[in-house]
Every structure is written in C-alpha cells, then in structure tokens.
Amino acid sequence: MTRTGPVDAARWYVAATVAVAVLGTGWCVAYLTVGAGSEAIAYVFVPVGGALATASIRRLARGGAGRRFWRAVLLAMGAITIGYAWLAVDMITHAAEARTRSTPVPAAACVALGFLIAIWGLARVPVAATGGVERWRMVLDRTIAFLGCAAALWYVGPAPMLSAREPWSRQAILLVGLGFVVAVGAATKVSYIAGGPVDRVAMRLIAAGGGVPAGVVAVLAVQFGYIASVPAQAIVMPLAPVLLTLGVAAQGRADRGLRRDTGGAGVLLPYLAMVAVDVPLVAVAFGAPLRWPVRVALIAAVVVTALVTVRQYLAYRENARLLENTRVQEERLQYEVSHDGLTGLPNRALFRDRLAAALATAGPVSVLLVDLDDFKTVNDLLGHGVGDRLLVSVAGLLRAEAGDAGLPVRVGGDEFAVLLAGDGAGPEDLAGRLLAALSRPISEHRLLVQASIGIADAGPDATVDSVLLDADVAMHTAKQGGKARFMRYADGMREPVLAYMQLGGELRRALENDEFRVVYQPIMRLGDNRLVGVEALIRWHHPARGVVGPAEFIPAAERTGLIVPVGRFVLRETCRQAAAWLAEFGPDALKEAGLNVSARQLHDPDFVAEVASALADCGLPCERLVLEVTESAVLRGRQVSRALYELDRMGVRLALDDFGTGESSLSLLRAFPAAVIKLDKSFVDGIEIDDGRPAAADARKAVARAVIQLAHALGLDTVAEGVESAEQVAVLRDLGYTVGQGFHLAEPMTADGVSRLLARQQSGALHL
Numbered sequence: 001m002t003r004t005g006p007v008d009a010a011r012w013y014v015a016a017t018v019a020v021a022v023l024g025t026g027w028c029v030a031y032l033t034v035g036a037g038s039e040a041i042a043y044v045f046v047p048v049g050g051a052l053a054t055a056s057i058r059r060l061a062r063g064g065a066g067r068r069f070w071r072a073v074l075l076a077m078g079a080i081t082i083g084y085a086w087l088a089v090d091m092i093t094h095a096a097e098a099r100t101r102s103t104p105v106p107a108a109a110c111v112a113l114g115f116l117i118a119i120w121g122l123a124r125v126p127v128a129a130t131g132g133v134e135r136w137r138m139v140l141d142r143t144i145a146f147l148g149c150a151a152a153l154w155y156v157g158p159a160p161m162l163s164a165r166e167p168w169s170r171q172a173i174l175l176v177g178l179g180f181v182v183a184v185g186a187a188t189k190v191s192y193i194a195g196g197p198v199d200r201v202a203m204r205l206i207a208a209g210g211g212v213p214a215g216v217v218a219v220l221a222v223q224f225g226y227i228a229s230v231p232a233q234a235i236v237m238p239l240a241p242v243l244l245t246l247g248v249a250a251q252g253r254a255d256r257g258l259r260r261d262t263g264g265a266g267v268l269l270p271y272l273a274m275v276a277v278d279v280p281l282v283a284v285a286f287g288a289p290l291r292w293p294v295r296v297a298l299i300a301a302v303v304v305t306a307l308v309t310v311r312q313y314l315a316y317r318e319n320a321r322l323l324e325n326t327r328v329q330e331e332r333l334q335y336e337v338s339h340d341g342l343t344g345l346p347n348r349a350l351f352r353d354r355l356a357a358a359l360a361t362a363g364p365v366s367v368l369l370v371d372l373d374d375f376k377t378v379n380d381l382l383g384h385g386v387g388d389r390l391l392v393s394v395a396g397l398l399r400a401e402a403g404d405a406g407l408p409v410r411v412g413g414d415e416f417a418v419l420l421a422g423d424g425a426g427p428e429d430l431a432g433r434l435l436a437a438l439s440r441p442i443s444e445h446r447l448l449v450q451a452s453i454g455i456a457d458a459g460p461d462a463t464v465d466s467v468l469l470d471a472d473v474a475m476h477t478a479k480q481g482g483k484a485r486f487m488r489y490a491d492g493m494r495e496p497v498l499a500y501m502q503l504g505g506e507l508r509r510a511l512e513n514d515e516f517r518v519v520y521q522p523i524m525r526l527g528d529n530r531l532v533g534v535e536a537l538i539r540w541h542h543p544a545r546g547v548v549g550p551a552e553f554i555p556a557a558e559r560t561g562l563i564v565p566v567g568r569f570v571l572r573e574t575c576r577q578a579a580a581w582l583a584e585f586g587p588d589a590l591k592e593a594g595l596n597v598s599a600r601q602l603h604d605p606d607f608v609a610e611v612a613s614a615l616a617d618c619g620l621p622c623e624r625l626v627l628e629v630t631e632s633a634v635l636r637g638r639q640v641s642r643a644l645y646e647l648d649r650m651g652v653r654l655a656l657d658d659f660g661t662g663e664s665s666l667s668l669l670r671a672f673p674a675a676v677i678k679l680d681k682s683f684v685d686g687i688e689i690d691d692g693r694p695a696a697a698d699a700r701k702a703v704a705r706a707v708i709q710l711a712h713a714l715g716l717d718t719v720a721e722g723v724e725s726a727e728q729v730a731v732l733r734d735l736g737y738t739v740g741q742g743f744h745l746a747e748p749m750t751a752d753g754v755s756r757l758l759a760r761q762q763s764g765a766l767h768l
C-alpha cells in the first residue's frame with residue numbers, strides 16, 4: 001500500500017466534497033422533476049460534506065505554520081457538521097412534516113457555536129506587525145470595510161428574511177447572519193495577513209465558503225420562500241465544504257512553499273465597502289415609495305459618499321505614486337552606495353555583505369583577489385583617461401569570465417575580486433582563465449596588463465576579514481613570486497607577507513627617525529688598486545634588527561613610493577660627501593661618485609630638478625655624479641626617457657647597472673645616453689675557472705669580452721662588478737677591463753673609511 005502525500009490527500013478531499021455536491025445536485029434535480037423520494041433527504045448532503053471537510057482540516061490543525069487558526073476552524077467545522085447532522089436526523093425521523101419543521105434548537109445552537117468559534121479563530125489570526133498611526137489606520141480601514149460589507153449583506157440577507165411574507169424561523173435568520181459575519185470577517189482580514197502563517201488564498205476561500213452559500217440561500221429564500229430550502233440544502237450549502245477543502249489545499253501548498261504570497265496592502269477594500277453601502281441606498285432611493293424630500297436627501301448622501309470615495313481614491317493613488325518614487329530613488333541610492341561608479345561592478349561594501357552572507361551558509365566559499373601589475377605605470381605614462389578605460393575593460397573581462405558562478409567586484413583602485421560561493425567551477429580554473437584572458441591585449445589601446453591573483457578558501461570558522469586577509473596575503477605572495485600568476489593561500493604564508501606589508505609603515509618611521517645611513521664601496525683601478533670612484537649604498541640602522549641591507553627594504557620602499565624621499569636622502573648625502581672629499585683631497589682624489597636610482601624615482605617629475613639642486617647646493621660638478629639605473633628602469637616609457645636625456649644634457653653621467661642580465665641590453669645602448677657600463681657580477685663569477693672544458697666559464701668570458709669590445713666601440717667606460725679574487729682581476733685585465741668593484745678590491749665602508757683610504761692613497765702618491 002502506498003502512503004498518500006499531503007498534496008494527494010488534500011486533492012482527495014476536494015474531489016470527495018465535489019462528489020457530494022454533485023450527488024446533491026443530481027438528487028435535487030430528480031426530486032424537483034419527478035418528485036423522487038422525500039424532501040428530508042436534502043438535509044443529508046451538508047453533514048456528509050461537512051464531515052469530509054472537517055477530516056481534511058485535521059492535518060493542518062496538527063502541524064504547519066497556521067495551526068492555531070486551523071485548530072479553531074477544525075472545531076468550528078466539527079460543531080457545524082454535528083449541528084447539520086442533528087438537523088438531518090431530525091428531518092428524516094420526521095420526514096412527513098419536513099416542510100413545516102423549523103431547525104431544532106440544539107442543532108441551531110451547535111451550528112451557531114461553530115460560527116462563533118470560526119469568528120473567534122479569525123479574530124486571532126495575526127496581522128502584519130505595524131505600530132502607531134499605521135495601526136490605527138488599519139483598524140479604521142477594517143471597521144469601514146466590515147460595516148460596509150455587513151450593511152450590504154444585511155440588505156440582501158437577514159433584512160428581507162425578517163420582513164418576508166412567510167416569516168423565517170429565528171434560528172435560520174441567525175445562522176444566515178452568522179455565516180455572513182464569518183464571510184465578511186475573513187474577507188476584510190485577508191488584506192492584512194500577508195506574510196503571516198495563514199495563507200491568504202485559503203482565507204479567501206473560507207470567506208467564500210461562509211458568504212456564497214449564505215448569500216445565495218438568503219436570496220433564494222426571499223424570492224421563493226420555503227420551497228427554496230430543497231435546492232438550498234442539496235445544491236448551494238454543499239458548496240461550503242468544497243470551498244473549505246480547497247482552502248485546506250491552498251494552505252498546504254503555501255506551507256510547502258509551492259506558492260509564494262505576494263502580499264498586497266488591501267487598500268482598495270474600504271473603497272469597495274463604501275461603494276457597497278451605497279448599493280442599498282441607491283436601491284431604496286429609486287425603488288421604495290418615498291416622499292421626494294427624503295429621496296433627494298438619500299440621493300445627495302449617495303452622491304456625497306461616492307464623491308468622497310473617488311476623492312479618497314485619488315489621494316491614495318497620488319500617495320502610492322509618491323511612495324513608488326521614493327522607493328525608486330531609494331533603490332538608486334542603494335545602488336550608488338553599493339556599486340563602483342566607473343565600472344558598475346559591486347563595490348567593497350557590497351562585497352563584504354555578500355561574503356558575510358555566503359559565510360553564513362554551509363556551502364564552500366572562495367575569494368579571488370585580482371590586483372593589476374604595474375597599473376600605476378599605465379596611469380603615469382598614458383594618463384588617467386586611458387587608465388580608467390583599462391579598468392572598465394578589465395571589469396568586463398571579469399564579468400565575462402566569472403559568469404553566473406561568481407560575483408565580480410571592484411575592491412578599489414586597480415584591485416578586483418571575485419566571490420565564488422557554492423560548488424561550481426574551482427577558483428583555480430577561474431584564475432587560470434582570467435590570466436589567459438589578460439594575456440591578450442585589451443581595451444582600444446591594445447594594452448597588455450597582467451595581474452597577480454590570490455585565492456583564499458573559507459575554512460570552518462572564517463570571518464570576512466580573515467578570508468580577505470588570506471586572499472591579500474596570497475596575492476602579495478603571487479606578486480613577490482614574479483607577478484602574472486595566481487597563488488592559493490597556504491599556512492605559513494601570512495608571516496612573511498605581513499612583515500613585508502608592515503615594512504611600509506616602518507620605513508616611514510625610519511625616515512623620520514634618521515635611521516638610514518649611506519656606505520660607500522670604492523671602485524678601483526685594476527692593477528694598482530687606486531680608488532677612482534665610489535658607489536653609494538644605503539643601509540638601514542634598525543633599532544631592533546641592527547643593520548638591514550637594501551635588498552630587504554628597497555622593494556617595499558618602491559611599492560609604497562617611499563623610495564622617492566629615501567632616494568632624495570641618498571642623493572643629497574652622496575653629493576655632499578663627494579664634494580667634501582674633493583675639497584679635502586683635491587680634484588684628483590676621486591673621479592666620480594655613483595648612486596642607484598630606481599624606476600619610481602625616474603618617474604617622479606621633480607627628479608631632474610632635484611638632482612640639479614643637490615649638485616648646486618653642494619657645489620659638486622655635474623660630471624662627478626654617476627646615476628646607476630637598471631635596464632628595466634630605463635624601459636619605462638617616455639617620461640623616464642626624457643628625464644634620462646635631460647640628465648645627460650646637464651652633464652650627469654649615467655651608468656647601466658647589472659649590464660647583461662636584461663633582455664635587450666645591446667639595443668638599449670643605442671636608445672639611451674649611457675656613459676658607463678657595469679658588467680653584472682654573474683659574468684664575473686667563476687670567470688677565472690679554466691679546466692680546459694668549454695663550459696659555463698667560457699660563456700661568461702665570452703659575454704665579458706663582448707661587453708668590453710662594445711664599450712670600446714661606443715666609447716663607454718666599464719666597471720666589472722662583484723670582483724672577489726685576484727684571479728678574477730687577472731682574467732678581467734686580460735680581457736681589457738681596467739676598473740672593478742668587489743669585496744676583493746674593497747668592501748662597502750663608511751665615509752670615514754673612504755676618507756682614510758683617500759688619505760693613505762694621497763700620502764702613498766706623495767711617497768712615490
């Protein structure tokens with residue numbers, strides 16, 4: 001045997017009550033046409049249908065959101081069914097006098113009790129919570145609606161029953177009246193229970209169940225008198241159980257979420273009620289035999305209420321329009337505060353909200369943090385307009401790749417994110433696709449941008465902040481790993497990145513506290529070890545960590561832009577020191593002083609002017625200053641090129657640092673006014689090893705030879721970097737190098753150390 005589901009059961013009851021109503025109709029037709037059987041049979045159909053309806057309510061009374069209400073309906077329906085069963089038994093046992101018998105008092109009492117319970121149940125259905133004026137408005141509306149409907153129904157029902165030629169029993173009038181009260185109570189409540197436990201469709205069907213039979217019975221009775229009781233009992237009243245079982249089915253569907261209650265303010269009801277009141281008034285004014293002054297007064301009353309109703313309705317329409325405007329404006333405002341104006345993507349605030357909501361669910365949540373690489377350069381070189389359009393293109397790309405699976409957002413600046421919630425495509429897949437899409441030129445400028453992507457998955461007790469921090473850490477790890485890649489957050493990633501991120505703040509403090517020092521590494525003539533120049537190298541005297549080398553903080557200084565003030569300090573310090581040495585030891589003591597300049601400094605529009613003023617302030621001739629730049633810094637566009645040419649025109653010498661490690665060192669020499677080439681340490685390392693095999697050492701030697709030949713051809717000076725042994729010196733000299741820099745020749749030292757060296761050199765020269 002299969003168990004019937006709640007939906008099937010509800011349908012079954014509807015079908016059963018319909019069957020009862022059809023049987024009743026069939027019998028009634030037979031009785032009225034052929035006069036089959038006894039009139040008493042007419043009273044059987046209502047209690048049978050009522051019993052079925054009562055049974056159908058049981059399930060809702062046991063469980064479900066509106067069970068308090070349905071329990072009252074169950075009781076009410078039970079009492080009404082018992083009352084009608086009593087009546088049926090009474091009629092059948094007194095079949096002969098069926099036509100003249102009035103409803104036995106106990107039966108009427110049961111039915112009346114049932115109606116009262118239904119009214120009580122209806123009264124207790126909670127309405128949508130409102131307070132203050134709104135609450136009073138609702139009470140007024142409902143009273144208007146109730147009285148209006150009741151007046152109209154009174155006019156069609158109990159009133160004519162009371163004044164009928166064949167007077168009705170008090171019981172019958174009472175029951176019709178109570179049926180109306182149930183109907184009007186349910187009808188006027190419907191509008192105010194949206195979103196509550198009791199379904200509105202069910203409530204409407206209950207209203208119809210009370211009102212339709214009561215109304216039809218009243219009209220039939222008034223029109224046809226007692227003869228109407230047969231069709232009333234057999235055809236009309238069995239409709240009440242049908243409507244009730246339909247209501248039960250509707251509530252069941254709503255409980256299982258199969259249908260959504262769309263709400264509704266119920267604002268039209270009072271207007272309808274006012275129109276309803278006018279109906280009997282109009283009927284009386286034109287129908288009844290009245291003296292004309294009374295008629296005029298009645299018509300005036302009708303017209304006035306009708307006009308007031310129209311006026312009220314217009315005011316309501318206007319209010320509704322204003323409310324709609326406000327709602328639209330509110331929505332726009334809401335959109336504006338939660339979206340990025342440039343790209344139209346959701347912004348950080350909305351992102352955080354959505355992330356919090358996603359974390360509250362049990363499903364998997366991942367965040368991709370997408371940071372464009374070197375976006376600043378695009379902005380600096382091509383202007384903000386191009387930068388903006390690039391961001392819009394990236395946003396479009398993000399939208400396309402994320403699809404329906406993820407929420408793309410602009411977190412700020414050149415930083416984007418995608419929120420992935422639920423099981424869909426993996427975040428790595430998406431990251432891979434994004435990088436691939438970015439590897440093609442985008443926007444009308446056919447720009448190539450790359451991005452570093454950090455991926456974080458939300459663990460069991462992740463918070464919005466912890467997930468974002470993880471993604472940030474992963475993204476920075478990707479950047480440090482060489483950009484244009486993605487990284488998934490892993491344990492142990494956090495500490496180094498956080499330390500790195502904190503570095504920015506610490507550097508600022510260090511600058512204020514004068515914690516930076518400059519040391520100088522002598523650049524020596526190979527052979528006689530005479531000092532020809534120095535390279536300034538920065539050191540950070542950290543209060544806790546001791547002396548920190550530039551490799552540990554220059555990248556952070558570049559990232560934060562602090563390299564500009566830090567570099568300014570090195571420039572000023574080096575110029576001052578070089579001028580002091582020249583003053584103390586004479587113009588031949590050292591030929592020049594070099595310092596390192598990073599790309600970020602060359603981008604600074606004030607850089608050239610700053611160099612000029614540093615030289616002027618210290619009285620250092622331009623040609624004594626060497627600015628060391630790397631290939632990657634030189635290849636940074638027009639602004640940098642212009643700065644380099646201006647410096648060259650001023651007479652400042654430019655050195656290509658780490659020469660040979662880049663990709664286009666040779667072609668660079670044509671495009672760039674270099675005066676010095678610094679052969680990178682990697683070509684000096686192991687250059688002296690000669691085991692007869694044409695191995696790596698020979699390759700290095702070949703590069704070193706090519707570089708010196710090139711330098712000679714172009715008339716450039718050379719410095720061999722990272723010289724660590726006498727053997728290397730010998731090989732370099734063989735190749736034609738005359739100047740070197742390295743620990744073997746001299747380590748970086750303080751200015752005093754260089755002064756001592758210069759002093760010794762001067763006295764040595766004197767001794768010669």
Ligand code: C2E
Pocket residue numbers: 521536537538549550551554567570595596597598628657658721722723724741742743744748
């Ligand atoms: P660089 O311009 O190539 O500077 C030479 C680096 O090689 C220095 O390291 C120096 O101490 C080291 N060095 C010199 N001779 C030898 C040797 O024989 N063997 C070995 N193994 N190393 C040797 P340092 O001072 O740590 O500087 C590292 C980098 O930091 C520099 O590389 C330069 O790119 C950057 N840097 C240093 N000072 C500044 C500065 O004031 N501004 C900027 N923008 N960058 C700087």
Ligand code: CA
Pocket residue numbers: 535595596628657
């Ligand atoms: Ca250098």
Ligand code: CA
Pocket residue numbers: 657658678680721
């Ligand atoms: Ca170098």
